[in-house]
Amino acid sequence: MSERLDRLAKQKKQKRLILKLLFVLVLISAMLAVAAAYRAVTGKLSVMRMxxxxxxxxVLEETLTGTAMVVQEETVLRSPADGRFENLVREKERVRRGAILGRLYTESGTESYDVTAPIAGVVLYQTDGLETVMVPSKLGDLHPQMFAYSIHVVRGVENLLHKGDAFAKIVNNLKPTGLVVKTEDTADPLADGQEVGVRYKNLDLGTARVISIERGNDYTLVGLIMSGFVMEVADRRSIPVELVIRRYxxxxxxxxxxxxxxxxxxxxxxxxxxxxxxxxxxxxxxxxxxxxxxxxxxxxxxxxxxxxxxxxxxxx
The missing domain is CATH 2.40.420.20 (conserved putative lor/sdh protein from methanococcus maripaludis s2 fold)
Known part of the structure; x- marks a missing residue:
């Protein structure tokens, strides 16, 4: 009788052990299933968010932005008498030395004067009073005062002129255009002799060579000589520019x-x-x-x- 009871007790113990093992296996399987589901979900989320x-x-470009003063060789024309000037040559037209640009008619209308070009170049019927200040020699002698001048453009065509008034100018288009650029960037990305690209209102003006640099506490002045005459800015004095320092x-x-x-x-x-x-x-x-x-x-x-x-x- 006692042997039978012992056998039954062992069987119950074995059953409990088997049930525990089954429970552990089920638990492990469930955990593995959850982990697999988690990986699948996170993987899908990664794909969705990727x-x-x-x-x-x-090309990436390293650039500087600033304001430029246009520097050219300019010869101012002055009225020979009181009267009104009527042009025969269009603005920005190239003329030879001695070409007749137009006539000045006196107020009485009894006299007229032929106005001729003293030099060859591009005709502009406007002046700003800085023609004798913004000269090419200034490109090597930079000073922030160059940007403090007041620019007052005067149109000379059909306006009443007094004797000696400036009413037009001839720009020497055989000389390269110069620029004095002022930028607030005080870093040191430029060097004398360096070639840079120049843009004005998204217009590519070509390349220029650095001929002088002046650095202040909160500004940098750069003197540039363009590779040639730039007609697009011949009638401008102050323009916004972007300098392309390097291209990658x-x-x-x-x-x-x-x-x-x-x-x-x-x-x-x-x-x-x-x-x-x-x-x-x-x-x-x-x-x-x-x-x-x-x-x-x-x-x-x-x-x-x-x-x-x-x-x-x-x-x-």
Whole structure:
């Protein structure tokens, strides 16, 4: 009888042990299932939140902005008598020395004077009083006072003139245009003799050479000689400009795509839905974009690198 009771007790104990083992196995299976589901959900969320952009060939520029005073060789024409001037030559037209520009008629109308060009150049029927101040020799003698002058443009055509009044000027178009640029950037990105690009209202004016630099506490003055005469600004004195200091050509990607892995700079790319890490070399960065080496144009770059890791399969 006692043997039978012992056997039953052992069977009950074994059943309880088996039930405990089954419970543990079920619990482990449930935990694994939850973990797998979590990975699947987070993976899908990562795919949904992941952003990708195609890399492209392009150029980033290092620029300076400022105000420029136009410096040219200008010869002022003055009225030979009281009267009104009527032009025969259009403004900005090139003329030879001695060409008749127009006639000055006295108020009585009984007399008229031929007005001829004292030199060859481009005709402008306006003056601003700075023709003898903004001369090419000033490009090597920079001073902030150059930007304190009051510019008062006077049109000479058909206005009543008094003897000696300035009413027109001839700009020597055989001499290159000069610019004195004032910028609030006090850094040191420029050097004498450096070639820079010049833009005015998104218009490319060409290249210029730095011939002088003057640095103050809160400004920098730069004297520039353009590569030639610039007709587009011949009738201007003060203009906003953008100087292109350096150009960086290469593959452009969003700067936020750059990341590091094991101390190496690179980006995550998509290759047939698989995330791969590609090491790159940074050339330059500006305004949220970077020029890099080590990528090809047309590669799909992940711009949210914190959401991915190498080897992930990104199925949408």
């Amino acid at each position: 952003e990708v952009e195609e890399s492209k060939e392009g 050509e290469g593959i452009i990607v969003p700067t936020r795509a750059l990341t590091t892995k094991a101390g190496r700079l690179g980006v995550y790319c998509l290759r047939k839905e698989t995330v791969v890490f590609k090491e790159v070399q940074l050339v330059a960065r500006k305004a949220g974009h970077s020029v890099v080496r080590g990528l090809d144009a047309g590669e799909y770059v992940v711009t949210t690198p914190d959401l991915v890791k190498e080897g992930m399969v990104m199925r949408r």
